[in-house]
Amino acid sequence: QVQVVESGGGLVQPGGSLRLSCAVSGGTFNIQFMAWYRQPPGKQRELVASVTSGIGTNYAPSVKGRFTISRENAKNTVYLQMDSLKPEDTAVYYCNVRGAITSLSPAHELDSWGQGTQVTVSS
Numbered sequence: 001q002v003q004v005v006e007s008g009g010g011l012v013q014p015g016g017s018l019r020l021s022c023a024v025s026g027g028t029f030n031i032q033f034m035a036w037y038r039q040p041p042g043k044q045r046e047l048v049a050s051v052t053s054g055i056g057t058n059y060a061p062s063v064k065g066r067f068t069i070s071r072e073n074a075k076n077t078v079y080l081q082m083d084s085l086k087p088e089d090t091a092v093y094y095c096n097v098r099g100a101i102t103s104l105s106p107a108h109e110l111d112s113w114g115q116g117t118q119v120t121v122s123s
Contacts, residue, residue, distance in 0.1 A: 002026040002112050006095050009117030016121070017083045022095030022114055024076040027103040029110055034071050034078035034098075038091035038119075045094065049080060063089075085121045092116040 008020040020036065035050035049069040050058045057069055068081040078095065095114040100107045 002101065002110065004095055004097060004112045004114040006093065006114040006117040009093060009119045011120045011122065012085055013123050014086060014121055016085050017081070018085065018119060020080040020082070020093055020117060022078045024097050024112070027101050029076060029099055030102050031076060031097055031099040031110065035096045036069065036080045037094045037096060039094070040091040048093070051078065087121045089119060090121050091119060093119050
């Protein structure tokens with residue numbers, strides 16, 4: 001059973017920092033794409049940042065220069081370092097991973113989401 005678990009959310013003051021983590025477990029994987037999305041209150045889910053094997057990283061214009069996405073392949077983990085946080089960054093943040101589950105024969109598609117972690121930026 002594939003599990004995607006986020007951690008690191010919380011309450012922070014404007015201008016502060018948080019680091020989110022997302023770990024994938026429950027098999028062996030060939031992960032091609034790892035991303036963070038967010039859903040502000042009353043709004044649609046939006047892409048924040050992604051990292052794609054062989055291509056690189058991509059950021060939403062609203063977070064470019066403030067957020068940094070990185071992955072640790074040996075741990076099947078992706079991070080989101082969030083600096084200079086603003087109240088408009090308040091949202092539930094979700095992790096999405098895509099690729100293949102290579103521990104199954106034949107390999108199965110991997111496209112899984114975490115349960116979300118709340119980030120609140122407020123004084």
